[in-house]
Amino acid sequence: MDDDLRIAYEDHEGVQELIDCLTHTLESISLSFDRWDEQYVKGPGMYVAVVTGPSVAEFADPMGRNRWPTDRCRDVCLDIQNFFETAREVAMNRDGALVVSVDGVVQEQMIRFTDLLPSELEAVDPDGAEYEDWMGLRHMSALDTSRRQNVISTLTLSEETVDEEQVAESVGVSADLEEHVAWLEADVELDVDRVFVHNVTTNQAAFIEAFGEAVLPRFE
Structure with a gap:
């Protein structure tokens, strides 16, 4: 892709606000769950991708009946409290990645992103982020997905790594x-x-x- 013609969505004010809303929501879900330390209790988990373009069909598959309730909440930042409450429920009861377009509209079908093909791996920036020892499968998938050209940002919430101290590093509690x-x-x-x-x-x-x-x- 010619960099001179690329639209830098990640620098747009509206997209930055969207990512801030998503980050704030995932951190709030983590803080509102107080049973992370219990051995047999499953905490909330969520994987969100902010994307451009009309479809993600080329690199994603639908996750069966796992769906975002668009009748309750269709936009991320329009009513942040409503989005938080809906996302908290989805994070506890449903599986798959949530797709959000750059205008903040949430897609109904939750999905599973496919792995990068060898040809796609060759095009990855060698100076980009690499896997870290602390990363679980969800984090590694999010990192791979973020390398795709029409994926602006990926965010994850997972009990594999989140604790109160980590959340407190980015928000005041x-x-x-x-x-x-x-x-x-x-x-x-x-x-x-x-x-x-x-x-x-x-x-x-x-x-x-x-x-x-x-x-x-x-x-x-």
Whole structure:
């Protein structure tokens, strides 16, 4: 592909917002599940690919009856709370990768990505990311899939590697409202366009009331 003619979707603001929404959702699902350490309990798992083009049929197969409930949620960022609740249920009860187009629309059929062919492996950037010792099958598949030209990004949630310390490295987790104020103040200093604040419990009313009274007024 001629790089001069390539559309760099990964640099588009809307696509970056989409990836942020997906990342935030997977991290929130991980935090909302508190049984990772139990030996015989299966935690949530999810594999998401953000893609361009009209179809992924050339490198994917349908995963039987595993489907995303598009009647409940069709768009990722349009209603992030609805997407989170739907994704949390799917991560516990269904299998396969979730395909999301660059405009944020979720495809109904969940799929299994096929392995890269030898000819495709030859075209892979030798300086690109390589397998790491900590990676499970889902992570390795996501890495391979991300190397395809019309795959913009892949994201995974797996009990193979996720723990509270890893999640805390990328999101602020605390019941202390003053800590949230401090984190938001630091974000504001970075001149960001928006900040996502999300409550991973089911008591949304208490969350909205607490932030509405003690946090958000500090930024007016």
